[in-house]
Amino acid sequence: MLMAEVGRERDGELIDRGVMKNVLQMLLEIGIDSDAVYERDFEKMFLEGTKEFYRRESQEYLSRNSAPDYVRKAEKRLNEEKSRVTHYLSPATEPKLMSIVETELIAAHAQSLVDMDKSGVVTMLENGKVEELRNMFDLFCLVPSTVDILRSAVCEHVKRTGRQLVQDQERVKDPVVFVKGVLEMRDKYDAVVEDAFRGEKKAGKKVKEAFEHFINADSRSANYLAVYVDELMRSGLKGCGEQEADERLDKAVTIFRYLQDKDVFESFYKASLAKRLLGGKSISDECEKVMVAKLKAECGYQFTSKLEGMFNDMRISKDTMKGYKEVARSSGDGEGVEIDVDVLTTGYWPSQGAPQCQLPEAVKAAIEKFDQFYLKTHSGRKLAWQTSLGNAEVKACFEGRRHELIVSTYQMCILTLFHGRGEVPLTLSEIKESTGIPDGELRRHLISLCTPKHRILKKASKGKTISDSDSFLVNSSFTSKLKRVKVPLVSMKETAKGSDAAAGAGGVPKAVEEDRRHLLEASIVRIMKARKTLKHNDLIAEVSRQLSGRFVPDPQSVKKRIESLIEREYLERSEEDRKTYSYLA
Amino acid sequence: EAPDMITEDGIVTLCEEIGIDTQDIGVLILAWKAECDAVCVFTREQFGRGLTALAASTPRDLAAALDGVKAQLFGDDREFREFYMFAYQYSCEEGQKSLPVEYAVALWQIVLGGRYDVHLERWCAFLEATQKNSIPRDTWALTLDFMRSVAPDLSNFDDNDAWPVLIDDFVANCQQEAQ
Numbered sequence: 202m203l204m205a206e207v208g209r210e211r212d213g214e215l216i217d218r219g220v221m222k223n224v225l226q227m228l229l230e231i232g233i234d235s236d237a238v239y240e241r242d243f244e245k246m247f248l249e250g251t252k253e254f255y256r257r258e259s260q261e262y263l264s265r266n267s268a269p270d271y272v273r274k275a276e277k278r279l280n281e282e283k284s285r286v287t288h289y290l291s292p293a294t295e296p297k298l299m300s301i302v303e304t305e306l307i308a309a310h311a312q313s314l315v316d317m318d319k320s321g322v323v324t325m326l327e328n329g330k331v332e333e334l335r336n337m338f339d340l341f342c343l344v345p346s347t348v349d350i351l352r353s354a355v356c357e358h359v360k361r362t363g364r365q366l367v368q369d370q371e372r373v374k375d376p377v378v379f380v381k382g383v384l385e386m387r388d389k390y391d392a393v394v395e396d397a398f399r400g401e402k403k404a405g406k407k408v409k410e411a412f413e414h415f416i417n418a419d420s421r422s423a424n425y426l427a428v429y430v431d432e433l434m435r436s437g438l439k440g441c442g443e444q445e446a447d448e449r450l451d452k453a454v455t456i457f458r459y460l461q462d463k464d465v466f467e468s469f470y471k472a473s474l475a476k477r478l479l480g481g482k483s484i485s486d487e488c489e490k491v492m493v494a495k496l497k498a499e500c501g502y503q504f505t506s507k508l509e510g511m512f513n514d515m516r517i518s519k520d521t522m523k524g525y526k527e528v529a530r531s532s533g534d535g536e537g538v539e540i541d542v543d544v545l546t547t548g549y550w551p552s553q554g555a556p557q558c559q560l561p562e563a564v565k566a567a568i569e570k571f572d573q574f575y576l577k578t579h580s581g582r583k584l585a586w587q588t589s590l591g592n593a594e595v596k597a598c599f600e601g602r603r604h605e606l607i608v609s610t611y612q613m614c615i616l617t618l619f620h621g622r623g624e625v626p627l628t629l630s631e632i633k634e635s636t637g638i639p640d641g642e643l644r645r646h647l648i649s650l651c652t653p654k655h656r657i658l659k660k661a662s663k664g665k666t667i668s669d670s671d672s673f674l675v676n677s678s679f680t681s682k683l684k685r686v687k688v689p690l691v692s693m694k695e696t697a698k699g700s701d702a703a704a705g706a707g708g709v710p711k712a713v714e715e716d717r718r719h720l721l722e723a724s725i726v727r728i729m730k731a732r733k734t735l736k737h738n739d740l741i742a743e744v745s746r747q748l749s750g751r752f753v754p755d756p757q758s759v760k761k762r763i764e765s766l767i768e769r770e771y772l773e774r775s776e777e778d779r780k781t782y783s784y785l786a
Numbered sequence: 787e788a789p790d791m792i793t794e795d796g797i798v799t800l801c802e803e804i805g806i807d808t809q810d811i812g813v814l815i816l817a818w819k820a821e822c823d824a825v826c827v828f829t830r831e832q833f834g835r836g837l838t839a840l841a842a843s844t845p846r847d848l849a850a851a852l853d854g855v856k857a858q859l860f861g862d863d864r865e866f867r868e869f870y871m872f873a874y875q876y877s878c879e880e881g882q883k884s885l886p887v888e889y890a891v892a893l894w895q896i897v898l899g900g901r902y903d904v905h906l907e908r909w910c911a912f913l914e915a916t917q918k919n920s921i922p923r924d925t926w927a928l929t930l931d932f933m934r935s936v937a938p939d940l941s942n943f944d945d946n947d948a949w950p951v952l953i954d955d956f957v958a959n960c961q962q963e964a965q
Contacts, residue, residue, distance in 0.1 A: 737948035760951050767924045768883065774924065779931050780948040 203243060204250050211254065211281070222289035229291055236293060244294055248301055251282075255305035263310055267320035269333040272340050275306045279343070303343050311347035315354045322354040326393065334397035352404050356411040359390060363415030376425035377432050383416065384452050409459075417461045420709070426456055427469035430492065434483050446488050454495045461753040467504060468713050470496075472551045474508060478515050479543060479590060486512075500750055510549035518543045525574050538567040544575070544584070552712075555589040558610075559637045561617040564593075588614075589642065597657070599679045606657065607687040611638050611646040616657070619675050626661065626672040647673070649691045657688065717752060721762040724748055726771055729784040737780045792828040804849040811896055812852040816840070818872045819855070825877055860901060867930060873897050874926045884920040887913055894929070902933040912956050925950040 203224065210216045225243060232238035255278070262271055282302050286295045314337065315322045325334045341347040366382045390408050398404035416422045430453055438446050460466055477483045490512065497505040521544060560568070572584055593613035595606045608616065614636045618627060633643055644667050651660045657679055661672045709717075721744065728743050729735060735743070740763070741756050748754055763782070766772045775781040792800065798808055806812045820836030822828060828836070837843065840851035859866045877893055878885050885893070891910045898906050909929070928950050936943050940961065945954045 738946070741946075756946060757951060757954070760948075760954075764922065764924060764950055768922045774927070774948075779928065782948075 204246060207247065207250070207285075208254070210285070218288045225289055225291065236291065239291060244291075244297075247290075247294070248297055251298060252301050252305060255302055256309070259306050259310055263313060268314045268317045268322075269320060269325075269330070269336065271310075271314060272333070272336045275340055276336070278302065278306060307340060307344045307347055311341060311344070311350045315350050322351065323358055326355065326358055331393065331396045334393065335399070338398055338401075348403075352398075352407045355390075355393065355404070356407045359386070359408055359411035360415050362386065363412065364418065367415060367419045376421075376428035379425050380429035380453070380456065383412075383456055387412070387452070387455060413459045413461070416456070416459045420462070420465075423460055423462050423465040424469050426453065426460065427466055427473055429453065430470065431473040431477070434477055434485075434489060434492070436484065438488050439484050443487075446485075447491060450488070450492050450495060453492075454499060457496070457499065462709065462713075463500065463504075464713050464716065464751045465709055468551075468710055471508060471511075474511060475551050478511060504751070507549045510546055514545050514549065515543065518545075521575070525571060528574060529570075537570070538563045540564075540567045540571060542568075542571055545587075547585075553587050553589050555587075555639060555642070556637075557586050558588045558614055559635060560586075560588065560610075560614060564613075594685075599675075600677050602680065603684070604679075604681060605685045607685060608650075609646055609690060611636070611642060612650060612688065614638065615643075615647060615650070619658075619673075622675075624674065626674045628672045629667060629669065632673070645691055649688060652691070655686070655688050717754070717758070718762065720748060720751070721754060721759060722766060725759070725762055725766060726784075729772055729782060732784075734775065734781055734783045736778075737782065740782060790830045792833060794826045797826060797828070803845040804852070805845075806849065806852070809896060811856060812849075814873055814876070814896065815852055815855050815859070815869070816848075817876060818869055822876060824880070863934075870897055870930055871927065874923060882920075884922045885926065886920045887917045890921040890926065898930075898933060902930075904938045905933055905936065908960060909956060912959055916955075916959075917952070921952075922950075925952050928953060 203221065206216050206221060225239065228239040228243055229236060236244075258278075259271075259275075262274055266274070279299070279302060282298055283295070286292065286298065290298070317324075322334070322337075324330070325337075338348070338351060341351050363383070363386065366379065366386070369382075390412075394400065394405045394408055430450075433449065433453070438449065441449065457463070457466060474489070477489070483489050493505050493508050493512075496508070522541060525542070568586060575584060576582065588610050591610040593608055593610055595608055595613055595616050597604050597606055597616070606616070615632055615638075618632060618635055629643075629647075632638075632647070633640065636643070638646070647658070648660075648665075648667055649655070650658045651673070656676050658673045659676045660667065661674075662668045724744050724747050725740065728740065728747070732743075741759050744759050745754055763772065767774065767782075770785055772782045773785055775783055797813065801808045801810070801813065804812075816836050817828070819839040820828060820832040822832050822836075837848070840848060840855070842848040842851045859869055873893055873896075874885060874890075877889055891913055894906065894910060932949065932953055940957055943949075943957050945957065
């Protein structure tokens with residue numbers, strides 16, 4: 202029987218293909234103009250037999266072998282069957298034959314192969330077995346629906362690994378470590394898509410989804426990324442050539458792209474940029490500008506206009522200072538305290554809010570002189586001195602030892618109070634009253650002057666905190682190896698307020714929430730004005746689409762804004778259909 | 787029937803005369819027909835207008851007419867909605883755009899009680915327990931739609947629809963309590 206011969210060949214025996222070919226040719230010819238005889242007397246049985254054969258073989262093989270081995274075997278069998286057609290079957294049989302083999306070998310077992318313990322997709326990814334994965338991909342491509350299974354498995358693994366990374370974060374709490382981890386994953390999976398999936402677009406898309414999923418599952422991701430870039434700008438990019446710096450910033454931007462809450466990132470980025478600019482902490486102005494340019498390319502001018510404004514302010518301030526110093530010099534007015542001023546445009550920089558504290562007379566005189574100079578050329582403007590920022594050099598003499606103390610503005614105010622007081626201590630309340638510094642900050646700046654390493658002042662109470670009735674004296678036995686002593690500030694852990702940056706662990710800062718409300722309303726009004734009437738779901742979809750470049754609004758928030766606008770009579774509900782809104786001119 | 791207005795006491799008397807409770811929906815119906823604009827006050831002109839609209843000249847006529855309108859309202863969705871919205875407007879203070887929650891709750895009980903009871907009790911309890919703000923007009927309006935269209939077990943409610951957020955919160959609250 203012909204079937205028996207085929208069976209033997211499949212078992213690995215050599216058969217006489219010539220004879221097979223002749224017999225089958227005969228069957229074809231008997232049918233004269235059709236293949237009916239061939240089909241009835243041979244093909245039908247052949248196909249059924251083939252199906253049964255592969256059903257059994259695949260199941261058996263699967264239970265005893267690893268996934269990569271199975272893939273290889275399947276490939277082999279597929280090639281064999283093709284060769285069988287070439288050598289003695291009718292070409293018309295090929296599509297029917299291949300379809301059966303593909304179904305039995307691939308479609309029937311795709312999920313099991315992918316999920317196989319110790320050799321399936323997860324194992325391949327964990328052990329970097331790109332070639333094995335590619336073989337599986339190539340095999341699955343014969344049955345396109347199975348490629349979905351493969352892609353999903355990779356996607357799920359990325360999500361799982363990503364979530365793990367986030368959870369590890371809980372313990373490690375180093376944003377830079379987190380971002381580096383994500384970047385490593387990106388590189389790894391970029392390679393997987395390129396090599397194993399041969400650059401397939403759908404695979405790339407699935408992986409992108411997975412990244413977006415786990416990155417946005419943690420609301421601190423935006424903050425972490427900002428901290429990562431901050432570290433790059435302060436030290437990480439040191440010694441990098443132009444191209445390397447560009448590459449590293451590009452990578453940071455790829456993560457930025459995944460972020461849903463881009464406006465939260467902007468808010469953190471602005472805050473850390475402000476600190477860097479004002480403190481002169483950036484390694485390279487060029488790198489800063491490159492980063493902003495990249496963000497602009499991603500999100501448009503609106504997104505970065507304030508950041509660029511900040512750079513402008515710094516540049517203009519330098520020119521202003523030059524002009525000021527020349528004027529001061531030429532008018533022979535070289536006396537008094539020397540100041541260096543950065544003039545900041547209010548809208549661009551993160552708001553500080555603290556009112557001006559009481560400055561020493563000499564300092565007041567100096568800033569008044571600057572005020573006069575500046576307002577002469579910018580008469581419409583108002584200058585508000587941000588005493589919560591800035592630093593000062595205070596010359597101090599400790600039992601004959603002269604030092605220059607680099608301290609904050611607040612600390613300068615505190616220290617000048619001690620001038621000429623000798624052994625008479627100052628109490629906390631006296632200091633508070635004389636300087637007008639807010640309580641929390643006062644304690645923080647004071648305690649920084651009493652630390653073991655920088656005990657410039659002696660504190661009456663023992664222990665690490667300041668008591669309400671505490672008093673302070675200059676520590677005349679203060680010593681330091683350096684002439685210029687930089688006094689570090691204790692961190693703000695106890696003082697709970699943190700300007701406009703973080704709002705509790707993750708979550709959206711208040712300023713950003715407010716911003717979003719305005720943006721939502723503006724968007725709703727704009728859309729309704731253009732469309733006149735719109736159904737609820739369409740409105741939500743339009744608003745989300747318009748704002749998606751900045752953040753993803755949740756439907757409930759949009760609803761609240763719609764309600765507010767209805768109350769304020771910008772919109773109304775249609776009488777006939779409660780789900781439709783109309784614009785009220 | 788004092789000089790030019792009927793005020794609270796007068797309304798109490800009026801109610802006694804026609805045999806209804808002061809909290810009865812009939813009082814509101816009269817105010818509606820009379821086109822009143824301030825709670826607990828009928829000007830002579832308004833009162834007259836009301837009686838004319840109801841074609842009533844005696845207390846007995848008035849009582850009967852009010853019953854008639856009540857029945858009519860409950861049969862005509864459109865009319866009822868008109869009346870329902872009037873009730874809100876009427877109860878708002880001069881110049882105010884929204885109704886304090888306690889007044890809204892009392893008003894709901896008058897206008898919806900006995901007819902839309904499925905959700906009414908839970909709705910009022912929810913508001914009394916959790917709401918401090920006043921009820922905007924839009925929310926008042928949609929509450930009627932809610933009472934009319936949403937199943938007792940809340941199964942056909944979709945919070946992605948255009949319901950006011952307060953109603954979404956109410957449903958979420960009910961579902962949470964059910965667990």
